[in-house]
Amino acid sequence: MPTRRELANAIRALAMDAVEAAKSGHPGMPMGMADIAEVLWNDYLKFNPGNPLWPDRDRFVLSNGHGSMLQYALLHLTGYDLPIEEIKRFRQLHSKTPGHPEASETPGVETTTGPLGQGFANAVGFALAEKLLAAHFNRPGHVIVDHRTWVFMGDGCMMEGISHEAASLAGTWGLGKLVAFYDDNGISIDGEVKGWLTDDTPARFEAYGWKVIRAVDGHDADAIKQAIEQAIAQQEKPTLICCKTVIGYGAPHKQGKEESHGAPLGKDEVAAARERLGWKYPPFEIPDEIYAAWDHRAKGAAVERDWQNRFAAYAKAHPDLAAEFERRQRGELPADWAAKTQAYIEKLQAEGPEVASRKASQMALDAFGPLLPELFGGSADLAGSNLTLWKGSVPLASDNAAQANYAHYGVREFGMSAICNGIARHGGFIPYDATFLVFSDYARNAVRMSALIPAQVVHVYTHDSIGLGEDGPTHQPVEHLASLRLIPGNRVWRPCDAVESAVAWRQAIERKGRPSCLVFSRQTLKHQPRSAEQIANIARGGYVLSDPLDTRFKAILIATGSEVGLATEAAQALAQQGVPVRVVSMPCTEVFDEQPAEYREGVLPSWCRARVAVEAASADYWRKYVGLDGEVIGMTSFGASAPAAQLFEYFGFTVGHVVDAVKRVIG
Numbered sequence: 001m002p003t004r005r006e007l008a009n010a011i012r013a014l015a016m017d018a019v020e021a022a023k024s025g026h027p028g029m030p031m032g033m034a035d036i037a038e039v040l041w042n043d044y045l046k047f048n049p050g051n052p053l054w055p056d057r058d059r060f061v062l063s064n065g066h067g068s069m070l071q072y073a074l075l076h077l078t079g080y081d082l083p084i085e086e087i088k089r090f091r092q093l094h095s096k097t098p099g100h101p102e103a104s105e106t107p108g109v110e111t112t113t114g115p116l117g118q119g120f121a122n123a124v125g126f127a128l129a130e131k132l133l134a135a136h137f138n139r140p141g142h143v144i145v146d147h148r149t150w151v152f153m154g155d156g157c158m159m160e161g162i163s164h165e166a167a168s169l170a171g172t173w174g175l176g177k178l179v180a181f182y183d184d185n186g187i188s189i190d191g192e193v194k195g196w197l198t199d200d201t202p203a204r205f206e207a208y209g210w211k212v213i214r215a216v217d218g219h220d221a222d223a224i225k226q227a228i229e230q231a232i233a234q235q236e237k238p239t240l241i242c243c244k245t246v247i248g249y250g251a252p253h254k255q256g257k258e259e260s261h262g263a264p265l266g267k268d269e270v271a272a273a274r275e276r277l278g279w280k281y282p283p284f285e286i287p288d289e290i291y292a293a294w295d296h297r298a299k300g301a302a303v304e305r306d307w308q309n310r311f312a313a314y315a316k317a318h319p320d321l322a323a324e325f326e327r328r329q330r331g332e333l334p335a336d337w338a339a340k341t342q343a344y345i346e347k348l349q350a351e352g353p354e355v356a357s358r359k360a361s362q363m364a365l366d367a368f369g370p371l372l373p374e375l376f377g378g379s380a381d382l383a384g385s386n387l388t389l390w391k392g393s394v395p396l397a398s399d400n401a402a403q404a405n406y407a408h409y410g411v412r413e414f415g416m417s418a419i420c421n422g423i424a425r426h427g428g429f430i431p432y433d434a435t436f437l438v439f440s441d442y443a444r445n446a447v448r449m450s451a452l453i454p455a456q457v458v459h460v461y462t463h464d465s466i467g468l469g470e471d472g473p474t475h476q477p478v479e480h481l482a483s484l485r486l487i488p489g490n491r492v493w494r495p496c497d498a499v500e501s502a503v504a505w506r507q508a509i510e511r512k513g514r515p516s517c518l519v520f521s522r523q524t525l526k527h528q529p530r531s532a533e534q535i536a537n538i539a540r541g542g543y544v545l546s547d548p549l550d551t552r553f554k555a556i557l558i559a560t561g562s563e564v565g566l567a568t569e570a571a572q573a574l575a576q577q578g579v580p581v582r583v584v585s586m587p588c589t590e591v592f593d594e595q596p597a598e599y600r601e602g603v604l605p606s607w608c609r610a611r612v613a614v615e616a617a618s619a620d621y622w623r624k625y626v627g628l629d630g631e632v633i634g635m636t637s638f639g640a641s642a643p644a645a646q647l648f649e650y651f652g653f654t655v656g657h658v659v660d661a662v663k664r665v666i667g
Helices: 004-022 028-043 065-078 084-088 118-137 155-159 161-173 201-207 221-232 267-277 288-294 297-317 319-330 337-351 357-371 413-426 437-452 480-485 498-510 532-538 562-576 589-594 597-603 620-626 644-650 655-666
Strands: 059-062 149-154 178-184 211-217 239-244 375-379 406-408 430-436 458-462 491-493 516-519 543-546 555-559 581-585 611-618 631-635
Touching: 004 028, 004 065, 004 084, 004 267, 004 288, 028 065, 028 149, 028 178, 028 221, 059 065, 059 118, 065 084, 065 149, 065 288, 118 149, 118 161, 118 178, 118 319, 118 413, 118 437, 149 155, 155 161, 155 178, 161 201, 161 413, 178 221, 201 211, 201 239, 211 221, 221 239, 297 319, 337 357, 337 498, 337 532, 357 375, 357 458, 357 498, 375 413, 413 430, 413 437, 430 437, 437 458, 437 480, 437 516, 458 498, 480 491, 480 611, 480 620, 491 498, 491 589, 498 516, 498 532, 532 543, 543 562, 543 597, 555 562, 555 620, 555 655, 562 581, 562 611, 562 655, 589 597, 611 620, 611 655, 620 631, 631 655
Parallel strands: 059 149, 149 178, 178 239, 211 239, 375 406, 375 430, 430 458, 458 516, 491 516, 555 581, 555 611, 611 631
Antiparallel strands: 543 581
């Protein structure tokens, strides 16, 4: 039977060999954390390699994702569908072993990590989701949700500000099934961190309300086991296990040094490390007895079978709860979703409320929320301004996890968004978060990760333009819409009235597994008349809102959000002057661009080159729609502090200015 050290050395060898073959990568962390990983994965982690998506598996997150070969080695050795050929193709095009762990590429990877600290925040989201589901679905004698979240993190994760945000919330929420291992090796890319990291990190986490286990020898299996036992003995607090390790452990000339962090060890050093570790096997060769000792397939299948049997008993005792649990795990919407949401949208169109779109958003939540027990909301200390609390909202407290469906995240936009990515990846929830659009900058990398992972998070942003008014340019978004639209796979909706707002919410909720940004106004917006066909076409991202009667239009006005009302007023003024124009509302450019060419041609016919786009945001984004012959009425500077009406006039968002622009493009 191989020793624990021999099992850990299999990780070290695979990491050295894969990085060496790729001629790039990070061998130091996998070699340093191998002993911790061996104990965790062999003695504690609950998983089934044959079913990576089993609902009650433990979640393992590698927040220090640059050390991806640690995770790939673990997945390969324990029996996931990650053969040695993929290990050999580390960091190569279309391999299952990219440079950082990617959930979309590798079976067994729970979330995409690499931007330091975000994996830790995702793990907080995983642990929160487990706590909420357990409280809602478990019943006496029938425990079907009972798993832990384990996260590895390094000095870099600790330095990132998001670690403060996420750790503080984890402590506040009492996430007792969250265990974080801090790889305290004292080394980052620039060298010894004592020159720039002198925090008392354990004390910081204690202040956040964590149980902290200090100074664990990360190369002593017994010490690691003892620390884990202490962590799981209580469930009142999350636990931080501070492990002292040597980066690049086993590489005699580079261990403990930054040289082992982010570059291959080199042929000679790999050979020396093999000798030091007593690893007698050639590159990428693992002895059968070590494979056998690591193989978790039979054990994992047995653990899942036991859970399936328990779930069958649960389903017999609580059939409605079991059916709801399974529906939510599948990510399916309720059977009456389509009919009820359509009825609400048609009712809105008939009633024609004139409200700010942030209020329309809240109205949609009031209508849709009762249909969706999986909806979990929150705001970064702006609930009353974002209007994300709806009539059925129950804010999370220490004693109400079974009912809670809303979190007050405090002023933590980045942490909030990354935590929501974790909630979404866990399964069983559709999370939404909220802040002012201008503060999406604080959260942007987590929004980018929503699209990359991908994760179905609805990012709600209000106060969407200079219409914010007196708070001035620090709070008035200008470039933010364009920035969010440029994220591949992201969808940005900026609706013009209550009807478009409800459709935007419906589209975001129906977009299984992928993110959306819903952008709403502070100011009141006019209701727009529509036919049934036009209502249906809102979901296509852009559609003809109005055409002149009995004549061919000479120009096209394209607008979003609050500027759609301005465009329709300008069209009416132009009609009175004998200039017929078409008005196109384009609440989501990404969806419009995905439509068939014939549909897009029908909305923006190529024969009409006289086009004007109007949006109170960065002007340059719209040039692809108006072409060289068109104009854009948008922002080319920051805003200013004044009442909204004065700002719109000052920056040219007036009927007269739009009319003049149309006349210029017609010639």
